[in-house]
Amino acid sequence: MHRVLLMLGSNAWDAPQALAEAQEVLNERVQIIRAGSIWQTPAWGFEGPDFLNQVLEAHWEGPLEALMAWALEVEKRLGRVRNPSATTYENRRMDIDLILWSGGEYRVDSVVVPHPRMEIRRFVLHPLAEHWGEWQHPIQKCTVSELLTRCSDENLIHLHQTTEN
Template sequence: MKVLILLGGNEGDTPTIFQLAIELIARRAGRVVAVSSLYESSPWGFEAKRNFLNCVLELETTLEPEVLLDTLLKVEGELGRKRPEGIGYASRPIDIDILFIDNLVIDSDALIVPHPRLHLRRFTLLPLNELWAGWLHPVFGKTVGDLLQDCEDQGMVKLHSHSLEP
């Protein structure tokens, strides 16, 4: 299966944490085929002292979707992510979100695919558009490029100077 994944974070040495995440994901979940540029963005949905970094990676995997989710959550935990109960958006060293799995539509208690808010967030759409502009959203029937063009999010998003390796 082809999976598009968003990495985000704003605590610690984010580029190093992302590179470690990419290596762990490749070891445990499949082959990382491509990684977008790194983007810097203002926090979305809350106030924070530091901006976020984000990138999108393409993963080829044979893992079932919920097994993949469990694997990614374990990688998050190993890299310092804590999920305190009752707290919504917060600063974190890493967040790993599944954006798309092939053209699947999944709506379970554990996993919703495509990611339910990806079309609202420029910090997701810009790195996604960099390598996968023609990817068709299976629910909206629009390409990533069209979703980016229609996105009303005005938050700051800019290219970051650091690059990552698959």
């Protein structure tokens, strides 16, 4: 059994609900062992509403291709429509990325771990560093916390403030 770090993201009007629904549905096949805080971040690579992002640590038994297929199914169940002709990033109700796993580097078909652009994205590194700062990047040979200190992405990241009483 491996530990995996998944990044959830949504910039839909109901993003907090979308994140909660994603956890519930993911948990049908993935054993979630820890959920990070919810972080608000600007859209990256396009103009759009801010995203809410959250890291989940989970146990996974099986091939990573099956995990990614499940993640894509969860996105679809939660209303994600992928535009195969899109040439840029788009708004989405749910995005699920596999960022790191306890098995190191992995490259088979369309599954690439660590996520190939994680080290240039503060919106990935900052939430990861909250609880998983000591995880090693298997290619960069440094920790998530070290990658965060080197990251040149200057987008502001802050904890999401809920309006619930």
